[in-house]
Amino acid sequence: MNLNKIRLGILASGNGSNADSIMSAFKDHPKIEVVCVLSNKKEAMVLEKAKVKKVNSFYVRKLKADSAEAYDQKLINILQEFEVDWVVCAGYMKLLTHFFLKTMNYKVLNIHPSLLPEFPGKNAYEDAFSAKVKRSGCTVHLVDEGIDSGRIISQKPIELKSEDTLESFKERGLAIENKFYPEVIEIFLLEECNDI
Numbered sequence: 001m002n003l004n005k006i007r008l009g010i011l012a013s014g015n016g017s018n019a020d021s022i023m024s025a026f027k028d029h030p031k032i033e034v035v036c037v038l039s040n041k042k043e044a045m046v047l048e049k050a051k052v053k054k055v056n057s058f059y060v061r062k063l064k065a066d067s068a069e070a071y072d073q074k075l076i077n078i079l080q081e082f083e084v085d086w087v088v089c090a091g092y093m094k095l096l097t098h099f100f101l102k103t104m105n106y107k108v109l110n111i112h113p114s115l116l117p118e119f120p121g122k123n124a125y126e127d128a129f130s131a132k133v134k135r136s137g138c139t140v141h142l143v144d145e146g147i148d149s150g151r152i153i154s155q156k157p158i159e160l161k162s163e164d165t166l167e168s169f170k171e172r173g174l175a176i177e178n179k180f181y182p183e184v185i186e187i188f189l190l191e192e193c194n195d196i
């Protein structure tokens with residue numbers, strides 16, 4: 001762990017293609033480092049991907065007795081142990097509490113697969129596809145207490161072709177997300193933390 005770098009902690013629940021591309025992008029980066037990956041899902045593929053990349057990874061279990069804040073405290077304990085500066089959500093399918101955001105000084109990023117404020121929520125690809133829009137996209141934004149409502153940092157359009165199926169649209173969209181997210185993180189954090 002290099003304290004001169006901006007340290008990222010990734011939160012993810014699933015396959016982890018975005019987490020994987022972020023780990024690759026910052027592997028030997030002079031100023032940004034991924035120090036840990038946390039998942040609320042034991043079987044999440046992202047944990048395997050982190051192991052392959054030799055990034056510390058943790059399944060953080062929610063006990064029945066855990067309140068939302070108590071669970072988020074478990075995440076915070078690990079993030080603080082690794083001295084994480086910025087939290088990067090990458091397919092993290094759980095709402096973060098006000099307590100979490102406040103403790104992390106609202107230094108939390110997310111990618112959402114639509115041109116927000118259009119199609120917020122869990123099924124953005126499906127919703128855009130069903131609405132037969134000609135263009136959707138993805139958005140990197142800061143996280144606040146709402147659902148995909150934080151300040152927008154950058155957006156990228158994704159064209160919906162007439163021959164697209166939901167699967168082909170999602171596949172193309174995810175490939176674009178994977179490239180776009182690390183690029184935006186790098187530009188944003190180097191500007192934001194230009195005193196480092």
Ligand code: GRF
Nearest residue numbers: 014015016017018091111113
């Ligand atoms: C992505 O579409 C992301 O925008 C959304 O959840 C999906 C996660 O995919 N929030 P992956 O786990 O990064 O492959």
